[in-house]
Amino acid sequence: MTHASALSIAPIQSSVSAAEWQARVDLAACYRLCDRYGMSDMIYTHITARVPDAPGQFLINPNGMLFSEITASSLLKVTEDGELLYRPDLPYGLHPAGFTIHSAIYRARPDAASAMHTHTIAGMAVSALKCGLLPLTQTATRFCGRIAYHDFRGPERDPSERDLLAQSLGALNYCILRNHGLLTVGASVSEAFIAMWGLERACQAQLAAMACNTPLEMPSEEVVEKSCSMYAPGNSRTYGPLEWQGLLRMLDRTDPGFRD
Numbered sequence: 360m361t362h363a364s365a366l367s368i369a370p371i372q373s374s375v376s377a378a379e380w381q382a383r384v385d386l387a388a389c390y391r392l393c394d395r396y397g398m399s400d401m402i403y404t405h406i407t408a409r410v411p412d413a414p415g416q417f418l419i420n421p422n423g424m425l426f427s428e429i430t431a432s433s434l435l436k437v438t439e440d441g442e443l444l445y446r447p448d449l450p451y452g453l454h455p456a457g458f459t460i461h462s463a464i465y466r467a468r469p470d471a472a473s474a475m476h477t478h479t480i481a482g483m484a485v486s487a488l489k490c491g492l493l494p495l496t497q498t499a500t501r502f503c504g505r506i507a508y509h510d511f512r513g514p515e516r517d518p519s520e521r522d523l524l525a526q527s528l529g530a531l532n533y534c535i536l537r538n539h540g541l542l543t544v545g546a547s548v549s550e551a552f553i554a555m556w557g558l559e560r561a562c563q564a565q566l567a568a569m570a571c572n573t574p575l576e577m578p579s580e581e582v583v584e585k586s587c588s589m590y591a592p593g594n595s596r597t598y599g600p601l602e603w604q605g606l607l608r609m610l611d612r613t614d615p616g617f618r619d
């Protein structure tokens with residue numbers, strides 16, 4: 360009897376820079392965490408990170424691997440112009456919509472080091488509400504006033520979509536892709552992940568409250584503004600790096616294969 364086995368991917372740590380390897384390990388961890396916390400969508404959606412010491416290059420998942428299978432050595436390396444610089448020996452290539460969305464971000468936002476995109480039920484549902492994300496919870500107020508909205512025009516496979524997405528995002532780090540899902544951008548993989556974690560939970564809490572068929576208690580504008588400003592960059596710590604160390608320790612205890 361034959362058993363399905365893990366994919367066999369040649370380790371590449373010795374053939375890439377230390378900075379690229381670190382980005383690969385963090386990004387592979389992010390895929391595993393995305394899956395662990397219920398934010399993956401089979402093989403769909405994508406999370407990326409810049410190659411820190413190679414301008415114009417970023418890392419992305421091979422289109423065909425489950426997020427729970429992603430390893431540091433499995434990630435594709437691609438330029439912002441779509442040239443595939445590295446792919447493991449697997450029959451999995453670059454996802455066109457993934458390339459469009461992430462290359463749009465890196466071309467337009469020199470400050471972005473990582474971007475994460477999800478199709479969770481809560482994210483898709485809030486993306487379909489005219490009201491968008493409401494400041495109903497403390498968690499949501501972290502995002503209110505800082506969320507971009509991008510209209511749906513069909514799957515993002517057309518390169519012309521890149522300029523439109525960059526325009527919608529502007530200088531913001533959080534985006535609701537209408538009728539589609541969620542997008543976060545960060546100065547590190549950990550920032551993009553923790554932002555997505557919070558945005559996802561804000562969406563889940565809003566939907567749970569709205570489903571109760573009872574009037575909603577909305578904080579006053581004054582309170583929302585105060586809370587929002589307490590989360591503003593410069594007024595609070597950077598969310599991501601502190602949480603990330605604990606998350607990596609958890610993965611190292613329970614799912615260390617991301618480091619391969």
Ligand SMILES: [Zn+2]
Binds near residue numbers: 404477478539
């Ligand atoms: Zn998508």
